[in-house]
Amino acid sequence: MSNLVEGATGRWEVVIGLEVHAQVISQSKLFSGAATAFGAAANSQVSLVDAGMPGMLPVINEVAVEQAVRSGLGLNAKINTYSVFDRKNYFYADLPQGYQISQYLQPIVGEGVITVDLEDGSSRDIGVERLHLEQDAGKSIHDRHPTKTHVDLNRSGVALMEIVSKPDMRSAEEAGAYVRKVRAILRYLGTCDGNMEEGSMRADVNVSVRHPGDELGTRAEIKNVNSIRFMQQAIHYETSRQIDILEDGGSIDQETRLFDSQTGTTRPMRSKEEAHDYRYFPDPDLLPLEFSDEFVDGIRATLPELPDAKKKRYMAELGLSEHDAQVLVSERDIAVFFEEVATGREAKVAANWVQGDFFALLGKAELEVADSPISAAQLGGLIDLITDGTISGKIAKDVLETMFESGQDASVIVEEKGLKQVSDTGAIEGEIDKVIAANADKVAEFRGGKDKVLGWFVGQIMQATKGKANPQMVNQLLREKLKP
């Protein structure tokens, strides 16, 4: 599949690199003991370190270090047992220290690679340049007052991992697949909740264009994009903007741009004279971050099964198709749910129910697996009722809907509504006899060779038994009784 974009002067290639900022899951901040929970009262989770008070000293959170190492291992990346914290200097109202503590030349995690899965079923490897630890800034709120900006420092000092990709992506689709995969890996690892609405994951998008085979073009950086859809819109807009400029004989400015989700466009964020010069230097308040190989091995030993390995296992051991396996491992919550349903049951049947009717109901209700009104054990219970012949697969679909609405167990619903499949030969025979007696003409048609009439008979009997007759038995008994 070609990702090239047709222009007036030939075909263009889009080159995309991403910086994903992922908030580390930890109780307290990177360098202070203040809480990190989302949604607290303004400035209630701020220590004097986070407020940038003079003389306050940062002390590193061991869990933040572990989480960064864990994430690095999940990204198949090199872990640097010696790394350095630097100050990135700039002035902004929500940055009380006047600098962000970050890592510049010596990050905690070096090069890695992840495999992203594309819609056409193919996959591609995307390089990771580095992952480093840094502090988040506070939050500026612009809509509380006509002439003032309000500043809340609760987020100030929260640990972030900045994950920088190589400029390896060539389309908005690949960029979206990359963010989805990074998010899935971090969620499997439990190092970031990946919640883009709450801002715990955001991306800066670097976009440039070139004719295939040329040197890399000048890039524009689109800051702080907070959903995959917006990111893809921004890439599409930026691609055509840059191609238009270049084809008109202009040149691209290396600049920072903002994405406006209202208009779907990007615009320059700062004028050139304000161009940032961060004057990085090692933070004199912090010694280098050092740990042993044993520390890394200890974390490696506790890594969960990650999506790629899980997908292979689903295909090899459970016999699922690549598509089914891909869908089921795409989010940790889905995989956990599926595995519970599949335990002690036929994996393919479990897979069909989870991503068939169950997903359809979730989708209709706009719910995530984690918010499902029925548990994996309950869905398993429903499958058991089909397996042991208590209800038919068709009835089960209705039962699932009722379960979804009421949260009741399948067995309770089947009992209360009297949905048990009728497998009693006598009862079914009775119904068959009635239908045969009332429809002598159809019986004659069947005996005359019109096999299709059998379906009509089955329908009549299912209707008479409100769908509860065991379909295999109905078929078998009908054939016997209709024999001339």
Added chain:
Amino acid sequence: MSVDKATVARIAHLARIGVGEDELEPLAAELSGILNWIEQLNEVDTETVPPMASVHDEALRWRADVINDGGKQADVVANAPDGDNDGDGAFFTVPKVIE
């Protein structure tokens, strides 16, 4: 190494320090002097010496991930010249900064 007037103006701007036009020339001379003095250090061959991260011979201290700070809104905004405690929380306020 010498620093010119434009560089001084730029550094002053980045550090948000107001420096008058008449101060630029003398500051440039002063900073150039300091840099030249420091440049003497380059005469020492440090090829085989690892960079020194700190004068202390100790390792970075790590902290357990426990919440033992925060909950001091009043202290945090005590020095805010135009704080706003409107019931939803205590905020700092600054003249509107929006791109």
